[in-house]
Amino acid sequence: MKTRYNIIKAALAICILASTDSCVKLKPEPLSFYAPENVFIDQAGLESALVTCRKQQKLEWVGDAFDAGTCRTPIVYEYAFSDLSVIGSPETKEIHNLETQLTPTSNYNLYMRYWLLGWDGITYANTVISNVPKATFDSEEAKNAILAEGYFHRAYWYYLLVNEFGDVPLSLDEVTSPKLDFKTASRTKILKQMKSDMEFAVQWLPLDAQPGAVGRAAGEHMLAKIDLALGDFQDAIDACTRCINNYGKKLMTDRFGVNASNPKLDVFNDLFDPDNISAPENKEGLYVVQERYGVPGDGSVNGSYRMRNFVPYWSNGGVVKTPDGKQGTTYDAAPYDGYEEVDSLGRGIAKIRPSNYGQYEIWENCGADLRHDPNNWFDKSRLYYNRPASKGGSAAWFGKPIQAKYVGDTIRCYFSFPTVKVLIYKDDINKGKAPSGGFTDSYVFRLAETYLIRAEAYWWLNNISKATEDVNTIRARSKAPLLANVNLDDILSERARELYLEEHRKSELTRIAFLMAQEKRNGYSLDNFSQKNWYYDRIMKKNNFYATQYFYSTNAYVMKPYHVLWPIPENWILANSEGHINQNIGYPGAESNVAPEQ
Template identity: 45%
Template sequence: MKNNPNNRILAIFSTVCLMAVFLTSCEEEFLDAEPQSFFTPSNALDTPDGLNSILSQAMRNLRAEYYGDGAPMITENVFSEVSVEGTTDKSGPAQDLNLLILPDANLNSANTNRIGWFWQEFYKAIKYANTVIGRLDDAEFESEAQKNDILGRALFHRAYRYYRLTQQFGDIPLILEEVTSPRLDFVSTSRETILEKIQEDLNRAVPMVSETANNGDVNRAAVQHLLTKVNLALGDFDEAIASASAVIDGGGYALMTERFGVDAGDPTKDVTWDLHQVENKSIPGNTEAILNVIDRLGYEDNGDFGGGTSIMRQAVPLWWRFINTPDGQNGMSDNPGIEIDQVLQYGRGIGRNRGTAYSTEQIWDNANNDERFKDGNWVEMEDMLYNAPSLKDAGNPYYGENLELYLPDGTPLCSDTIRNWYDFPHYKLYVDDPLAVKPSGGHGDWYVYRLAETYLLRAEAYFWKDNLAAAAADINAVRLRAKADPITAAEVNIDYILDERARELYYEENRKTELTRIAFIFAKTGKTAYNGQSYSLDNFSQKNFWYDRIMEVTDFYNIGLKTIHGDEYTMSPYHVLWPVPASAINANTQGHINQNEGYPGAESNVPPLTTIPDVD
């Protein structure tokens, strides 16, 4: 076997076991995580094809955040102000955060949360990137450009995960090389040090990565878009403006302002609708898409996150039960094929990703002609109809009438307004599901980076620089495309930027990541926020903008609200950072991984590394 490429397979396989020990435990389930799909003799790691196959696994890993039942994306949403966990008939979902979010809790389940998924899967993707980076010199390439493109994309994938992890967990282990033998000596590196490293890597990657790429792969604009986020996180606002401008002003990208795609001939629709239909997201005419993940009917399922988007199941309310007519009759049915068939129109939602009043009502005050909130694109519960066939059979006058929430005396007609009654963006959440009798949300591509966000990132950088006129111009580029009223420079602050992000990027952006990034900027700069508060890194886990923002604009965690099961929504400032899974800390017997303040184990913390040891 000395010269057999299988030797490399065995070396990598030991790394899989190592990472399993580090991230969770070396369980059979992890060992079965498709190692043969890329580390095989036919995909030897000394060829460009073999290296690209590993990067394909990194893209597949990235894709999994957005798909399936209890998708990890939901955890990003519910740890922000745009959504809460809406499952109200049992204990366990992430609602009573003070009680449930602990290092040794179940942190990776559709029935609880996906905090542990991010830790485990993002480090798995870092392993993929490090393997490619470490083996480049063993491979032969057709050209230096081909080699550089592979290296640049590997640097992107590593930086993408470290950017996210540093906003989710703060100080974490920094691994920059392929690990080929068991290690139990990992140590935490400071968040700032990691961000500086990935900023350096992304600047290096920009000229390496091709300007164009196949759908579902990394291109130069995606690198620059991520670099903009990292520049912001470090407080390098001039650099953030430059990297965002490189995308906005070059590379052929433009906001979509004209009708296009599958429904272009339907006069009842608009460009906002077109932009978010899954069939349109990756077509050549869509000049706004920067980085998409690809999912099509017939694609191989991705473990727990296969089976399509499931987005209508996750984010649409459970409208088909527990809503009565004003005369006390059951008003709703999810049966397909009935006269008023609303399950095919809206999907059979369960309200897991429950939009808050902030994201479904407050930010739409004075929406006027905003296409994102107009009838047909946006659904208010009162737009839906009493459709139970039993009502028609009984001659009930409410059959086919619009829903009502209260009787004139204030008596509610819905028994669970958390899960069953909230408005939602139909244009974003509708995904045809032809294989399901009662649709959950079928297969389709999803945006990771889109030019509208690039504009809003540059607007934010201008805000931090106090160039409010330029910030307003970038915000208005996004608003005017949606036919929304423009704003003035005097209206620009972080409150407005976050509102616009929520209007434009709901269930696209990684909201907890971005809100925490902004909280860190306030703490680093000491700049007074619009709420009159100033913050510091010295007591970040006790007082931070992330927590104050959520308490300010949502009415779940701050009023003692309880579910019908009796669980109370609670949250504390230290939840700005997630707990490092106890399994990772406990297995690391020869090193020291810090726990975040507020969680058990933090009392044993040691200062994190602030320099990066040389990599052999």
């Protein structure tokens, strides 16, 4: 048994920071051809490694690659534990009560996706970075450009990990053999290293990068995010300003792309049409990942799954009743009127369900805001009964709006949602009884966020007029009423309206919580961060489900202050037998923590 345990530990150690994928997915190949010493020896070999780095970022935005056949998309967890949303699926499948369900030993297939994504991404980046000095290149410029993109990918994943899990190991070298002596490094130490790397990267990333690759504007944006996380506010402003002014990027304010001549649509539709995201005329995208139906190297065989994850379970006729007691809806494919609703909405299962803040509050007094008009927002009042009498429905109510008081589960089956980033109709997979959302390119970074990063940095420096100017630049494009003297709530609400399914909402809120503590604002401190923090107070203020511990199905929505950070998986801590990986305070195992490397 002891021998078997040591084998398991060794296998886990190889996975830790050395790619889970390499442990379980890759087929053995002849060493003479595929050994790293024969592949990563020149510019072409390392460019191929960068392709793997880019593919890793696709996996956040599409149907789950970790668990074939499921419809989980990793980004859902950044929204489920935020001010904007909760999990709508039953707690037997997902997390409602963080106190009992989000632990170091459970739900590895849920929040663990980001842990695995992050470490795999760091592993791939370190493979590039560590092999650059050994390889041959066409020029010093080419060498530094590849190193710069390696730094970018490593910084991207560390930025997420330190804002999801806090202090984690800092790995800067390729891991080529079992390693059992990792040590936890402080979040600040990691961010400072990433800042140094990105300061080099923005000098060498290409000015003009092909869609799907990383250019200098994306590097400046990444640097600005790190600067903001460190509290280097003026540096964040400077990086944003370079990104906005120096690289030919601009907000798209005029119609463009494949539907530009359609007067019923608008520029926000144009921005998120799958055919426009990577289009040369689109100057707003800073970094996109490309996902195309039938193209080898996609992150998912089943597309985006956005229609599945973010649309209400409107088709559940068992709980969506007509006033005369009949089943009101269906997703059955059949040649009758009413099936059009399946074509247009898919068969949603409400993996994510908006809070009152996400569904109502951010849209108060929104005026003519394009992001909330019928082109881009589906109000629940537009849902209608589509089950015909021949299928057990109601002849009297067929085709009429669903009546909320006859819906047995309004949490999951009856809510409003943004359509422009969710209803992806493309591709042959999007047919039949359960359309789940076709393939689409996705923005990783977009210039609109750059303005909002700069706005927040100005706010921290108490330059309210400049912060307001940047927020209003975004609002003017959407025809929203302009604001006066914005505060942090205004900036976060603008991020929610503009960057839904683009920003990592939980990570950004945790980042702000750290800043509040670092800056000692409003009584917050790093000394008791897991007992009192701005993140938790924000959730209790804005998310009605967690604030009221709303009881749904057989469980309540419960969050505590220590959930500002997710737990470090216990099996990774145990496998690291010659070093020490800390557990986050509030979870079992934290009593054994040691001071992290500073």
